[in-house]
Amino acid sequence: MRCTSLILISAMSLLPMLGEDTYIYQYDAAGNCVGRLLSTSGTLAAHKSQQQKEAAVEVFPLETDSEFFIFLDSTTGEENSFTMSSIDGTRTSSGKITEDITGVDISSFKSGIYSLGVTYAGNLYSFKIIKK
Numbered sequence: 365m366r367c368t369s370l371i372l373i374s375a376m377s378l379l380p381m382l383g384e385d386t387y388i389y390q391y392d393a394a395g396n397c398v399g400r401l402l403s404t405s406g407t408l409a410a411h412k413s414q415q416q417k418e419a420a421v422e423v424f425p426l427e428t429d430s431e432f433f434i435f436l437d438s439t440t441g442e443e444n445s446f447t448m449s450s451i452d453g454t455r456t457s458s459g460k461i462t463e464d465i466t467g468v469d470i471s472s473f474k475s476g477i478y479s480l481g482v483t484y485a486g487n488l489y490s491f492k493i494i495k496k
Contacts, residue, residue, distance in 0.1 A: 396426065396492055421482050421489040429496040430471040436464050436484055448493070449479045470495055 422435040434446060444461040446468070456473060459466075461482070470478070473495045480491040 398491070420487075421484050423480060423482070423491045423493070426492065427494040427496065428470070431467050431469050432493060434461060434466045434468065434482055436461065436466075438464055442485055444482070444484045446483070447481045449481075450474075451477050451479070 420437045424433055424435065426432070436444065446457075446459060446461060446466070447455060448457040448468070448470075449455050456478065457468065457470070459468075461484070470493070475495050478493045478495060480493050482489045482491070
C-alpha cells in the first residue's frame, strides 16, 4: 500500500512537466491586459508564433485627446480595416488601412473609453482607447 501511494504521488508530481495548463497574460505598455493564452508544454511553439502575430499590430498612444496611430508590420494584399465603438456599442468611426502607419483623429469625440478593433491579415485585434 505504501509503495503504491508513493508511485502515485511521484507520478502526480510529473504532471506539470507533462503538460499542465497555464494561462499566459499579455500586457501593453500602459499596463492594460491585451490577451490571455492557455498554454501547455505542447503549445509553447504555438505561443511564440501567437506573440509574433500579435506584435503585427500596435496602437499608440492608447490615451489621447486628439489622435492615435495604428502601426502594422506591413500591409498585406488582404483588406485591413479598423472600427471604433463607444462604450455603449455605438460605432463612432471606421475605415480602411492602406499604409503601415495610419493616423486616426478623435479630437471631435466626447471624453470616454472607446473600443478599437483592427482587422489585419484576417485576424481581429482589440484595443482600448481612452479619449481625454
